[in-house]
């Protein structure tokens with residue numbers, strides 16, 4: 001459940017890139033111009049027997065061999081690729097799982113085909129939630145669906161997000177156990193993608209905590225929106241994963257997963273999930289309210305007054321607008337309070353019950369509005385990238401994550417690219433087939449309309 005985009009995960013041996021999994025076929029996720037109509041592409045109706053999701057309908061497509069593949073053109077080409085226990089080697093890792101009769105999985109917990117369709121279905125319902133509720137077409141709003149890489153050769157029980165390729169990475173289910181591939185977990189990871197291209201949270205301190213909290217909140221909102229009887233909605237995170245629930249939103253102290261109340265030492269907590277704990281409790285109270293209910297039992301902090309919740313729809317709109325429009329890389333808890341108040345004011349007016357509820361719910365987790373909000377950075381920001389690793393002759397792509405705290409448009413340029421690659425016009429995606437091995441220092445420059453620029457240099461290693 002981490003955002004690992006700053007980590008180089010590709011395994012190397014003897015200084016050379018090792019491809020542990022053969023690359024077969026060409027990835028289908030291509031940029032489209034403008035948002036597609038819902039389910040515009042003719043898909044095939046498949047039946048998935050998931051473990052987490054039960055028996056559900058999915059949309060697949062026919063593959064060249066006459067079977068079906070887990071590719072959904074009506075949802076931005078979102079796709080599952082199965083790494084078969086191999087290591088992540090970039091977006092073309094692994095193979096497309098196929099099925100001859102479009103009836104997928106067995107529903108058995110540790111069956112890998114079942115894990116694949118659980119992940120695929122979860123990505124589909126996440127797409128639907130973003131589109132239907134927020135009018136957002138995919139992670140970056142550009143109509144491109146996420147890529148979900150399953151059965152990644154990582155320690156058991158890993159779910160992560162890789163910003164380079166807009167990939168969700170999921171471990172295989174341990175033998176005799178269940179996968180991580182539930183709706184709230186997959187939506188959590190996709191949530192890292194959405195916040196990554198909007199708020200662009202720093203991955204440390206209170207901003208890092210808000211990054212994790214945002215993903216938990218989106219995971220829960222998607223779980224409610226899916227309305228899947230096999231995964232009854234709740235305010236727990238990862239309740240059907242091995243060892244779950246990972247976190248309780250009503251009261252994160254319930255399983256020792258974090259503090260329920262903000263205090264100045266919160267940033268000393270040992271993980272971003274723990275630093276985010278008061279924010280998931282804030283959201284719970286904004287939606288459900290404080291105290292005891294069918295959904296949980298959520299105490300207020302420091303004797304703060306009780307909170308009457310607004311429900312998921314209004315709470316979700318406020319939170320999503322705050323993250324995508326107002327939160328920035330260094331937003332802390334004081335800034336999150338200010339951003340959500342601003343979002344609620346936009347949506348419901350300055351003297352609305354929604355605004356007063358946002359204030360009450362933050363106060364109820366110890367964020368009372370008395371601390372100053374740190375000033376936002378100015379100008380574009382390029383997320384730190386250490387290196388890219390690819391092989392000569394193999395097609396690839398990388399997304400550069402560029403954000404702007406003032407939400408201004410940004411133009412990206414790139415120099416020093418390996419022969420055979422280019423920056424796709426009008427995007428932040430660099431793609432192609434590098435033809436010549438070598439180590440290329442690539443300079444990325446982001447410029448906004450006011451002439452603020454940011455440059456970043458990375459090493460692109462072509463083996």
Ligand SMILES: [Ca+2]
Nearest residue numbers: 231232233234
């Ligand atoms: Ca559930």
Ligand SMILES: [Ca+2]
Nearest residue numbers: 184236237238
């Ligand atoms: Ca849940």
Ligand SMILES: [Zn+2]
Nearest residue numbers: 001002003215
């Ligand atoms: Zn996470």
